[in-house]
Structure formats: C-alpha cells, structure tokens
Amino acid sequence: MMVSVNINSIKEYYPDLEIKKIQVNNEGWDHEVVIVNNNLVFRFPKTNHTRNKMVIEEFLLKNLKRISTQISLPNYEVIKNDKGIPVFGLYKYLKGHPISNIKYKEPLKSDTNAKAIADFLSALHSLNYYPLKKIGLDCTYNREYWTELYNKIECILFKYLTQWQQEDINNLFDNFFNNNLYNHYKPSVIHGDLTESNVLIEKSKVTGIIDFTDTQIFDPAFDFAGFYWDLGPEFTQKILKFYHGKENINNLYYRIKHFYGIQPIFHEMLHHLEHVGNFNIQDFMEKYNNYRCM
Structure with missing residues (x-):
C-alpha cells in the first residue's frame, strides 16, 4: 500500500516523468527507497523524526560537495508540500x-x-x-x-x-x-x-x-x-x-x-x-x- 502511495507522490510532483522501471527497497529503518529508471532515487521518510532530519541532510550535502573529494555524494534535494513539510528526498542514482x-x-x-x-x-x-x-x-x-x-x-x-x-x-x-x-x-x-x-x-x-x-x-x-x-x-x-x-x-x-x-x-x-x-x-x-x- 505504502509503495503505491509513494509512486503516486512521484507522479504528482513529476507529472512529466515517464516511469519505465521501478525498484523498491523497504528494508531500511528510516526510508522507503524508490529507484526510477535506474536514474533517480526517491527517499520517502518512514517517521516524522526522519522527515525532520531530511533538511539537515540536504544542507550538509550541499556544503560538503563544495569541498573537493573524489568520492561521489548524492546531489540531494528535499521536495516539500505547499505547507513546507518534506515529502521525499531526491537525487540522481550513484554508480556502484x-x-x-x-x-x-x-x-x-x-x-x-x-x-x-x-x-x-x-x-x-x-x-x-x-x-x-x-x-x-x-x-x-x-x-x-x-x-x-x-x-x-x-x-x-x-x-x-x-x-x-x-x-x-x-x-x-x-x-x-x-x-x-x-x-x-x-x-x-x-x-x-x-x-x-x-x-x-x-x-x-x-x-x-x-x-x-x-x-x-x-x-x-x-x-x-x-x-x-x-x-x-x-x-x-x-x-x-x-x-x-x-x-x-x-x-x-x-x-x-x-x-x-x-x-x-x-x-x-x-x-x-x-x-x-x-x-x-x-x-x-x-x-x-x-x-x-x-
């Protein structure tokens, strides 16, 4: 049930995204992860505590990516609803x-x-x-x-x-x-x-x-x-x-x-x-x- 709700959220916020392939990982404690077309990673928080931490994660990664490092990091973006509440996090799939x-x-x-x-x-x-x-x-x-x-x-x-x-x-x-x-x-x-x-x-x-x-x-x-x-x-x-x-x-x-x-x-x-x-x-x-x- 939760998977379908999350996929509907993706379609709501990205109506022009053509979804050809979906992979779901629900094993983590904090997020349900939906990978679309082997290209985009959507992370849906399982708890309000995790939801609140998403903004911190986004801010940290933007600052960390300014420092030169040979290891790739998620180019993380938090998508919020019209009330400013995080709905999911999004980044391009990292190889490996x-x-x-x-x-x-x-x-x-x-x-x-x-x-x-x-x-x-x-x-x-x-x-x-x-x-x-x-x-x-x-x-x-x-x-x-x-x-x-x-x-x-x-x-x-x-x-x-x-x-x-x-x-x-x-x-x-x-x-x-x-x-x-x-x-x-x-x-x-x-x-x-x-x-x-x-x-x-x-x-x-x-x-x-x-x-x-x-x-x-x-x-x-x-x-x-x-x-x-x-x-x-x-x-x-x-x-x-x-x-x-x-x-x-x-x-x-x-x-x-x-x-x-x-x-x-x-x-x-x-x-x-x-x-x-x-x-x-x-x-x-x-x-x-x-x-x-x-």
Whole structure:
C-alpha cells in the first residue's frame, strides 16, 4: 500500500516523468527507497523524526560537495508540500554497488581506497558544525543512547552468552563509560552510519557514499567503526595514515579498537533476534572474541 502511495507522490510532483522501471527497497529503518529508471532515487521518510532530519541532510550535502573529494555524494534535494513539510528526498542514482553485496573483500583494501575514504572523512570532520546546529543537528549517540544499548544487551542477549562473555562485555562498556579518552574528543560532524551498505564500490574502487540520515555532532572515531568491523583493523589503520583530523591518531584509534569498532556486533545480534529468529549467536561471538584479543 505504502509503495503505491509513494509512486503516486512521484507522479504528482513529476507529472512529466515517464516511469519505465521501478525498484523498491523497504528494508531500511528510516526510508522507503524508490529507484526510477535506474536514474533517480526517491527517499520517502518512514517517521516524522526522519522527515525532520531530511533538511539537515540536504544542507550538509550541499556544503560538503563544495569541498573537493573524489568520492561521489548524492546531489540531494528535499521536495516539500505547499505547507513546507518534506515529502521525499531526491537525487540522481550513484554508480556502484554496496560493499555488503561483495563476497570477496580483499581487493577493496587498497591504498587508493584508503586514501579516498580518508580524504572524505577529513573533509566531513573539518566542517563547521555551528550552521548545522542552528537548523537542528545534534548528538544522538549520547550517554543515554549507549546506556540503553547496554541495557538491551543485558536483558536480551546475556541469556545466550557464557559468564565469561558477559563479564567481557561488562568490561568493554565499563571502559567506555569511565575512560576519559571517550569524553575528551573534539566534536565533529560525522556521517554516523558508515556501514558496508552505505559505501559504494565499482571495479574494486570506492565510488560513492550514501545515506546521511544519521549525521550528527559526535566523536569522529565513530565513523571508522564500520570499516574496522567489516574490513578489519589493518585497513582501518591504513585509512588513518591518510586521515587529517583534529587530534592525535593514536587516541582516535584506541577508541575505535576498544569500543566503536566492536559495538556493531551488538546491533547485528539484536537485529537478528528480532527479525531472523533462528541463528547461531556463537558465530557472532567468535568474531567478537577475535577482535577483542587483537
């Protein structure tokens, strides 16, 4: 039903658009994505919270695109109704496939890709966040967010884990909550969701980055978490060699290695328990243990 409503919205605002092919992706938490003719991407917000963030995303991308980067970004435009309320976002389809679609990832871990990612992150993290703050950009990943995540882990996941695993997760979060390195970072504008689903690849080369819905003002180390978890510590360190940030790289890497780069596993496990049901948690914990021992 929602798909047909959204297609009707496209026809209403673009009556001259000849629709020959439609692809729909409804799996994301924030948007239903409708791709028309392999050329135009329409993003329909699923919640009012996401709707409110669309204007921030548009403003951010327009400012970020002024900074030279070899990675393509959406040329994002928010379409509003006559009351000024965002209806959908629109941009031209970016070439490439998400890293998540690629089974063998070793060719992606090149110096060329590391530098491209580092240049993008250097540009993003150097943005002046005060203009964005004025239109509503804030910090979602605050202490309350992480406390809520830990409580979910304790209530939902702990019953599947050994006592040793529970104690180790307790130590992980205890270090995060109490180590001053996590409290004295220099706040930056971050992407907030640089997972392998939002990084595009073509012929083993990083070509684009999409979905800035979770953009916020937070610890820049968080933006390396997806690369650490999905592509490993060595490639993350390679990115950091080309990265030009505002603080000591060793402190940045400490926060990645000892918390941000590991915490994606908890989101994955909670997601599987909610949506998949039958899966082997110990398979996830094996990777977790390997990363904790590095």
